[in-house]
Amino acid sequence: MQKIERYDRFEDGVIACIPTILGYLGIGFAMGVVGKGIGLSITEIIIMSIIVYAGSAQFIICALLAIHAPMTTIVATVFLVNLRHFLMSLSVAPYFKQTPFLSAIGIGSLLTDESYGVLTTALQQNKPVTAKWTHGLNVMAYLSWIVATFLGGLLGSFIPDPELLGLDFALVAMFIGLFLFQVERPLKKKTKQTLMILATVIGTLVVCMAWTTAEVAVIIATLAGCLVGTVTHHG
Secondary structure: OOOOOOOOOHHHHHHHOHHHHHHHHHHHHHHHHHHHHOOOOHHHHHHHHHHOOOHHHHHHHHHHHHOOOOHHHHHHHHHHHHOHHHHHHHHHHHHHOOOOHHHHHHHHHOOOHHHHHHHHHHHHOOOOOOHHHHHHHHHHHHHHHHHHHHHHHHHHOOOOOHHHHOHHHHHHHHHHHHHHHHHHHHHHHOHHHHHHHHHHHHHHHHHHOOOOOHHHHHHHHHHHHHHHHHHHHHO
């Protein structure tokens, strides 16, 4: 008898997070090694993971700390890089209109690229997703990231140069996999619309990077893609 997948319990969200956990173990480990490589203590790595909780932002922080960038530059850069989380939270907010205020804040605060991918896939398939399920998904991912960076920090002292093992490319590889996972379904069902959105994002990104920073260019390209997706969806 086939087991019916549920989307209403906290523990079901934890189970749905398993693929994300496997990805976080590798990326978080790499993050911990890189952080240790620039001189951060294990405690500092853990605190960064608890407060920032964003792989791309944490790698950027490490890179900026390595070149002794001013704190204002680090804060501004991380703010711009993580601004996409605001857009992700907005896109799923309509599905949680009946969720209590504090619970909704918890969902938005712990939403990452990976958990967003799992959540939106379930929503696109019209699954009966609840706040409890989403909390299970988010909290498990959060704890997994902290543990993974902690383990990476522990072993980081034995790897003096992370680039020799290609660990600096780990985040890029993760986003490539996440992109392919997200685009596969819409590409099959709405090929023309999906290709139009991708062309808009890529074209806008290339143009904007010629006159602004990469972080701002990514945000503008994302907004352009969202605009084209909304117009073509209702067109």
